[in-house]
Amino acid sequence: MLKNGNITGFRRNLKLNDVGNQMYQLISELYPICRSITGNGFRESLKVIKKSIPLEIHEVPSGTQVFDWTVPKEWNIKDAYIKNLKGEKIVDFQESNLHVVSYSVQIRKKISLAALKEHLFTIPDYPDWIPYRTSYYKENWGFCLSHNQFLQMQDEEYEVCIDSSLEDGHLTYGEYYLGGESSDEILISCHACHPSLCNDNLSGISLATLLAKYLSQLSLRYSYRFIYIPGTIGSIAWLALNEHQVGRIKHGLVLTCVGDPGKSTYKKSRRGDAEVDKAAIHVLKHSAQDHEIIDFFPYGYDERQYCSPGFNLAVGCLMRSQHGQFPEYHTSADNLDLVQPPYLGDSFSKCLSILHVLENNKIYLNQNPKCETQLGKRGLYKAIGGQKDSGLNQMAILWVMNLSDGSHTLLDIAQRSGMAFDVIKNAADALLEADLLRCC
């Protein structure tokens, strides 16, 4: 493919509405699929993504040892229901794949309400919502249903059926590598193991996919690696299988929960002051929107693995509402109403801005470090001195010249001057053009 431009130009011409709508479109297509940490639902989802980007599909056999963990058996499901005495399906997997506890083993039997109750999960506080439950590492079965459904169940015998299989197979993940000028990599990671949940799962997938699609058309400084993995076991498996090349990852972002109306949140890497942390904080601070910066803590999403002490990668997490902090979290209310194109587009824009900073965050050398350069004779200074208004860009030019001493990146200059990265970058571009700066 002909590379037609860089991230700066792309960003300038970006139509956020269009991107937000494309993200929402992809989410809508993926929504009905019943994903889990293994199985055909995961594969089917990767196939949908592959329509946008040339994803490589990897299959890791069940039983593979990955650090302290073992790749589990593969789980697949065809159908599931609870029938009452009249033969009516009062809970039906075909209506919502959340109705079955993920990794439920096969079952078909008659059972009293009392015995069945131990396998039923509801949310009394939100009686219309179906909870999302899993039992990956302990063989079990169960149904999730709304509390109102549950309250209508009579004290009678029920027929329960879960037509699932749990057998040796594979853990599947998708990977897309996009080569750049340098072999240093930026890792973009999203989990794709949740069934019909939009914000927690599909929003991150859609952001990663649209990013990958558009970045693939650009000339890039860094190489990018996008991975679509089941949460926890997926990132552990990926790290175990790719341990030899993890050193190339210079920056990384876990993307999740980026489509809801909540304010943007950045959770720092374990290092706390990595370049990606500074870039993300800068972008959110200059977004003129309410936002939140939170310190790393060893819970949440796959940053837990990337930031484990044996790796300690510079990987942060970009979200809107946080893991477990919004009521719709892990319920059927995390649906196509919760995520909306404007929020998705805004998250795309912020993520792109973070990457824009990383792509352009270079160190330059002032070619005339002793005293100021005479900017006037190069058309970079006002001809008539003594006037009161000195434009913003002129200050940026002075800042870039003053701090381009080999020890300040453009982001450092932006931070010290209090100016936006873009304003500093524009100044640096003008100075490079005039041969007053040299790349370090």
Next chain:
Amino acid sequence: MLKNGNITGFRRNLKLNDVGNQMYQLISELYPICRSITGNGFRESLKVIKKSIPLEIHEVPSGTQVFDWTVPKEWNIKDAYIKNLKGEKIVDFQESNLHVVSYSVQIRKKISLAALKEHLFTIPDYPDWIPYRTSYYKENWGFCLSHNQFLQMQDEEYEVCIDSSLEDGHLTYGEYYLGGESSDEILISCHACHPSLCNDNLSGISLATLLAKYLSQLSLRYSYRFIYIPGTIGSIAWLALNEHQVGRIKHGLVLTCVGDPGKSTYKKSRRGDAEVDKAAIHVLKHSAQDHEIIDFFPYGYDERQYCSPGFNLAVGCLMRSQHGQFPEYHTSADNLDLVQPPYLGDSFSKCLSILHVLENNKIYLNQNPKCETQLGKRGLYKAIGGQKDSGLNQMAILWVMNLSDGSHTLLDIAQRSGMAFDVIKNAADALLEADLLRCC
């Protein structure tokens, strides 16, 4: 003696009421004795303490050069009074040993009120209280009395008598060494040179003594050295005589003013960020009580000597109301009413908690540093994922695993996670038990 447990277990079963009462009991027994920086009152006090712990008594001869100072002559006193013309003792040492300026030389003579006034000390602002005064390094004599007593004195001739001696003798101090696993020491220092003053003197003595008594029954990581010294000249003498082994002192606390109703105060060591400073600050911050942390300054108690630049030991000072900051300070109102068992017990508890942190503040190594350990298969994680409530201990477990990289102590982990040291320690204990951590 059979060592029956460690500090953690002792702390768990501690009955603070009992300890507070024992401390108050000891204070009551020591209260009537007329102590000074040398002399038999000091010796008698050590004898009382020796009933609780096997104190070694040291005698340093008068005239011994200790750094820039010289051990003074020994002072002893039998009696002292002021008689009026009628022969009535209007000021009587037998009623309060504060009535005589400490180190007053022998005197017996008739004297006019005018001449006597130059040797009388009162506190006009607190007319019922007797002040406490000393004249260690300049030979002099004087009486302290309540301002009301003073106002009743007629303009007549008085007979003054101070039956004291100031002769070559010794400076006495007590020391108790308690060996632990390591020869690294924790120094506990208290001054014992004030006569009938409870908070400023006896409370610190009682805290040190009860601590020593109980710690002696436990298996300890550190060795402990308890010293009972006269203020200033005592710590100077001790440091001069023990200079060769001062390097073993890794942490230390000066204990004083720990029995009054004021809030707990910790004065940092000169280093400011020593481990004992962090431990004390952590304990006070997690005490759920009002407290105060103050920076080191070169005034106060014996921390002045331990923190002189030539030693710069990691010694802080634990108090309630501060040196010179409560009205009863250095007056007869610093008596058995000012200190109370509940405050004494609370100070004991905080001091013990600080030692508990120091005893247990180790660095551990996560044995599976690459990605998270699978806690579930070891019974350390909930079997069913996806639930909202993740218990506090589980977060502690994750924090300990994430930060046990060889560069974080448990206290560092507590600080970074915002959790209490005990919660972090419990998590570490569980992980050690499961062989997931190794001691560094």
Next chain:
Amino acid sequence: MLKNGNITGFRRNLKLNDVGNQMYQLISELYPICRSITGNGFRESLKVIKKSIPLEIHEVPSGTQVFDWTVPKEWNIKDAYIKNLKGEKIVDFQESNLHVVSYSVQIRKKISLAALKEHLFTIPDYPDWIPYRTSYYKENWGFCLSHNQFLQMQDEEYEVCIDSSLEDGHLTYGEYYLGGESSDEILISCHACHPSLCNDNLSGISLATLLAKYLSQLSLRYSYRFIYIPGTIGSIAWLALNEHQVGRIKHGLVLTCVGDPGKSTYKKSRRGDAEVDKAAIHVLKHSAQDHEIIDFFPYGYDERQYCSPGFNLAVGCLMRSQHGQFPEYHTSADNLDLVQPPYLGDSFSKCLSILHVLENNKIYLNQNPKCETQLGKRGLYKAIGGQKDSGLNQMAILWVMNLSDGSHTLLDIAQRSGMAFDVIKNAADALLEADLLRCC
């Protein structure tokens, strides 16, 4: 000249009223002269200064290359006016030298109001004030006038005359070197290129000159270099010509805008934590007056050149109202009413205090670092202990002894103790006197 004392004694006996009046007197004498970055006005100004101090005058030929800049042609002016049809001079250089744009080329012609307007500058917001404008690096001509004058101009033909010359000549600057004990230098720099502007220009000149005059009578630790230069091109030329000896400059101050009623302002050097920064901040904080400390930014006065990355000198800027931040800035209202002797004297005092700190900011070594020194036997401690009031000086003595470990300057001690430098210095002097400190 016989050196009769040091800066401490001079400062103690200083009569600020007298100094303020002398500064105002010098400003008044310099005010009428038409200065620019080159030319006879600049030379005439240096001659006036030379009456106070033995200034060396340097002449740098036009065309000399100084780093990225070229010394411009020399500009001189005899007269200038705008005449109306009646032959009345409606704008007259003889009334105010601000009426002509500095560096205006020679012109004499008839011109319509419409054409003339492109060469006229006013300040509509302050209709009575004449603006100050320059066109150093682009050949042009123009007049500045009050907006009210401008509004009265009829739509008629005018005669404009600027009798100026712009020819090869010299850039002139003045320099005064005052040798001290050490060859390490303190640089005092002020710009002297503005015509009749008092605060922005003459106040800095007067402060530098009076400082130089008085310091020349004292025994000094540092050598001092006072330079009177045209702004920007002057400091660039000076740095280019003196590059080999710039390493001697240990501290420096740019002095400007020090005569108006605004609060004192210190702009930090690019380093931000240089000794001169700490000294200036300390002096302003302990001045008991409102003040402002601002971070370095690459705009303002000649600190821009001293703090360019190739030099990065420890040069800050002392002002009252800041560059461009007061309405009178670069207008005819920056006149003999705006600056007043009390503000000038106060700025002198603060500048002197900063130099006082630098002159005396030494590191001492406690000669008895182990435990406290017995101050009592040396008359440095109260004889009777136990009293509540411990004077300020006694705490200063304890602080100096405690921190004089070879790694704290007196200013460090002042900062950590929260006490004023003078109080700390007095304590150190007493301790030096008693042989308890030694110079490091």
